[in-house]
Amino acid sequence: xxxxxxxxxxxxxxxxxxxxxxxxxxxxxxxxxxxxxxxxxxxxxxxxxxxxxxxxxxxxxxxxxxxxxxxxxx
Amino acid sequence: xxxxxxxxxxxxxxxxxxxxxxxxxxxxxxxxxxxxxxxxxxxxxxxxxxxxxxxxxxxxxxxxxxxxxxxxxxxxxxxxxxxxxxxxxxxxxxxxxxxxxxxxxxxxxxxxxxxxxxxxxxxxxxxxxxxxxxxxxxxxxxxxxxxxxxxxxxxxxxxxxxxxxxxxxxxxxxxxxxxxxxxxxxxxxxxxxxx
Numbered sequence: 001x002x003x004x005x006x007x008x009x010x011x012x013x014x015x016x017x018x019x020x021x022x023x024x025x026x027x028x029x030x031x032x033x034x035x036x037x038x039x040x041x042x043x044x045x046x047x048x049x050x051x052x053x054x055x056x057x058x059x060x061x062x063x064x065x066x067x068x069x070x071x072x073x074x
Numbered sequence: 075x076x077x078x079x080x081x082x083x084x085x086x087x088x089x090x091x092x093x094x095x096x097x098x099x100x101x102x103x104x105x106x107x108x109x110x111x112x113x114x115x116x117x118x119x120x121x122x123x124x125x126x127x128x129x130x131x132x133x134x135x136x137x138x139x140x141x142x143x144x145x146x147x148x149x150x151x152x153x154x155x156x157x158x159x160x161x162x163x164x165x166x167x168x169x170x171x172x173x174x175x176x177x178x179x180x181x182x183x184x185x186x187x188x189x190x191x192x193x194x195x196x197x198x199x200x201x202x203x204x205x206x207x208x209x210x211x212x213x214x215x216x217x218x219x220x221x222x223x224x225x226x227x228x229x230x231x232x233x234x235x236x237x238x239x240x241x242x243x244x245x246x247x248x249x250x251x252x253x254x255x256x257x258x259x260x261x262x263x264x265x266x267x268x269x
Binding site for chain 2: 008011012014029030031033034035038039041042043045046047054
């Protein structure tokens with residue numbers, strides 16, 4: 001799940017997968033904007049059939065935090 | 075550091091300031107110390123003043139408003155940021171308008187594009203335009219994204235270029251699109267200022 005999530009986030013943030021693997025910080029002032037959030041919500045729904053709460057996802061600042069949110073919702 | 079003035083209104087009921095974020099300095103410098111106190115005594119006071127982007131963009135807008143002899147207490151401001159730039163919509167206090175903008179070349183993920191294509195909307199409204207529009211509607215209605223997309227009806231206004239009429243909870247909202255310098259700007263209003 002972690003590997004696929006990194007792939008989805010890299011696509012949403014328009015960055016290389018290697019950048020996403022490397023302690024990526026999700027910053028609302030830089031990369032974690034509304035389109036990135038919506039993209040991640042849609043991709044997670046399609047890939048894992050999990051519907052995430054947008055407000056909770058917006059609070060996540062790293063991929064491990066999103067993984068934790070996924071585990072709570074799966 | 076300059077801000078571009080965009081006069082998009084036909085009746086001067088609003089205007090837009092566009093600035094670049096790329097050249098903004100960091101929060102902690104002596105000049106910002108004085109700007110901070112100006113903002114504290116302005117309508118921009120907020121706990122978000124400690125966030126770099128909020129502080130820098132509001133400082134700049136306050137300065138521009140001063141140059142134009144506009145009292146910030148007399149107006150309403152809606153703001154939007156993208157990766158490099160920001161826009162501020164300045165309107166009369168009794169209006170309910172909002173702005174959102176995105177870089178025209180911003181990519182939408184395949185999964186999001188598919189989701190949006192399943193929503194009933196005019197063909198002329200792209201996925202990016204749809205997101206742009208909903209972001210403005212979230213701001214003026216104070217409703218959440220997913221509530222809005224389930225409860226709005228969007229129609230293209232045939233006699234106006236790039237204008238859409240949105241029916242929501244027995245009210246009409248007008249949304250208009252503008253292109254500027256590689257950005258797509260959407261402004262929505264409960265009144266017809268944007269027509």
